[in-house]
Every structure is written in C-alpha cells, then in structure tokens.
Amino acid sequence: MPVTLPNGLSTRLSPMNGSGLIERPVTWVTLAGFMGTGKSRIGWELSRALALHFVDTDKLITRVVGKSIPEVFAEEGEGYFRACEAEVVRRVTRLDHAVISLGGGTFIHEGNRHRLLERGPVVVLWATPETVYQRTRHSDRPLLKTPDPLSQIRTLMTEREPHYRQGTIHVHSDGRPAEEIVEEIIERLWAWADTQAAWVTEPGSGVGERAAD
Numbered sequence: 001m002p003v004t005l006p007n008g009l010s011t012r013l014s015p016m017n018g019s020g021l022i023e024r025p026v027t028w029v030t031l032a033g034f035m036g037t038g039k040s041r042i043g044w045e046l047s048r049a050l051a052l053h054f055v056d057t058d059k060l061i062t063r064v065v066g067k068s069i070p071e072v073f074a075e076e077g078e079g080y081f082r083a084c085e086a087e088v089v090r091r092v093t094r095l096d097h098a099v100i101s102l103g104g105g106t107f108i109h110e111g112n113r114h115r116l117l118e119r120g121p122v123v124v125l126w127a128t129p130e131t132v133y134q135r136t137r138h139s140d141r142p143l144l145k146t147p148d149p150l151s152q153i154r155t156l157m158t159e160r161e162p163h164y165r166q167g168t169i170h171v172h173s174d175g176r177p178a179e180e181i182v183e184e185i186i187e188r189l190w191a192w193a194d195t196q197a198a199w200v201t202e203p204g205s206g207v208g209e210r211a212a213d
C-alpha cells in the first residue's frame with residue numbers, strides 16, 4: 001500500500017528503504033562553522049532525516065552549567081566556556097548514532113579539531129558576513145555584542161576561516177532552504193562514505209550502515 005509522507009519530507013531524505021531497513025551514510029557526524037551559519041537548525045533537521053540522536057554542544061553546556069551562554073561568558077568568563085566545550089567534545093566523540101552541532105568557536109581550538117576529525121566527518125557550513133549578521137542580529141551571542149556587529153563578524157570570520165577550512169565537507173547555506181542543505185549534506189556524506197569504505201570495514205567504525213537497527 002502506498003505510504004503518504006508528512007509534508008515536505010521527500011523520499012530522498014528518508015533513511016528508511018522499501019524493506020523498512022535504515023540506510024545512512026554515517027552513524028556519527030558533526031557540524032561546524034561560524035555563528036549563524038545554521039549548525040543548530042540544520043543539525044536538528046539532519047538528525048531527523050538520518051534517524052540519529054541530536055546533540056547541540058551549546059545547549060548541552062547551558063543545561064549542565066545551569067546558565068545561558070551570555071551568563072556563562074559574563075559570570076564565569078570565556079575561558080571557562082572554552083573548557084566546557086573541550087570536555088563536551090571529549091564526550092561527544094565517544095558517542096555513536098548522533099549528529100553533533102558545535103558552537104561557532106568549538107572547531108577553532110586545535111585539540112577539539114583534532115579529536116573531531118579523528119572521530120568522523122566534520123561538515124562545515126558557510127555563509128557570508130551579511131547573512132550571518134541578518135540571522136544573528138536579534139540574538140544575544142556575547143561575541144557579537146559590540147557597537148558594530150557586522151565588522152566584528154567580518155574580522156572574526158577572516159581569523160577563523162583557515163581553521164574551518166580543515167573540515168571534511170563544505171556546504172554553503174546562503175539563501176537556501178534548510179531541506180536543500182540537508183539533502184546536499186546527505187549526498188556528500190554518501191560520497192565521503194564511499195571513499196572511506198575502501199579503507200574502513202570494521203563494524204562500529206561509524207561509516208555507512210545499510211542494516212536495520
């Protein structure tokens with residue numbers, strides 16, 4: 001009997017194949033990139049499309065510390081926040097069956113970058129400074145609380161770009177609906193998994209999974 005999918009859920013995005021088995025390119029993936037490129041939003045949608053758990057490291061930190069990010073920055077200092085991020089990275093790299101959305105600065109720190117890249121694919125989302133500004137201007141991100149947030153975005157982005165470039169897969173998010181971005185990420189992850197399959201064949205490697213779970 002034909003199945004009617006919920007609005008907007010294309011069959012290409014569903015990890016369930018015709019026999020009810022789940023097919024996904026990876027069982028662990030992380031999203032990195034500058035503030036406002038869409039890591040939280042796209043990560044959540046990607047996790048649904050792949051039927052994986054979702055962890056947003058910023059949200060995890062605020063829940064564990066019991067304070068919002070602006071409160072953590074103001075009351076504990078940025079150094080404390082970065083130490084929390086490093087600890088969260090150590091933990092999420094031990095997880096499986098998860099999509100991880102990082103904070104904008106998490107991938108900038110060498111130790112975090114090294115751990116994450118060793119664990120699996122890192123998808124970097126990109127957007128222009130103007131798009132980032134539009135998407136963040138009504139929010140309270142502490143690093144953008146300056147008289148001229150657009151200049152601050154340009155400066156920080158230029159500083160951080162060489163680090164983001166070290167990601168595995170790069171996807172542009174300007175002017176594109178979330179569903180299209182998720183679809184591109186999944187296609188690129190399949191291509192990446194195919195290249196890995198020649199090297200990594202052990203179960204539990206986190207690469208490719210065509211069996212039911």
Ligand SMILES: Nc1ncnc2c1ncn2[C@@H]1O[C@H](COP(=O)(O)OP(=O)(O)OP(=O)(O)O)[C@@H](O)[C@H]1O
Pocket residue numbers: 033034035036037038039040041042058101102103104105135136141173175176177178181
């Ligand atoms: N492709 C998109 N098109 C339009 N709006 C988007 C898109 N992606 C994200 N947004 C919106 O932009 C805002 C910022 O997105 P989001 O919070 O996902 O960014 P982020 O990369 O997680 O930022 P941060 O590094 O600060 O956590 C949100 O309101 C989100 O809904």
Ligand SMILES: O=C(O)C1=C[C@@H](O)[C@@H](O)[C@H](O)C1
Pocket residue numbers: 034035058069102103104105106141142143
């Ligand atoms: O780019 C950054 O350094 C940050 C991005 C946000 O996700 C938060 O992690 C915090 O506001 C710092």
Ligand SMILES: [Mg+2]
Pocket residue numbers: 039040041056058101102103
């Ligand atoms: Mg986020």
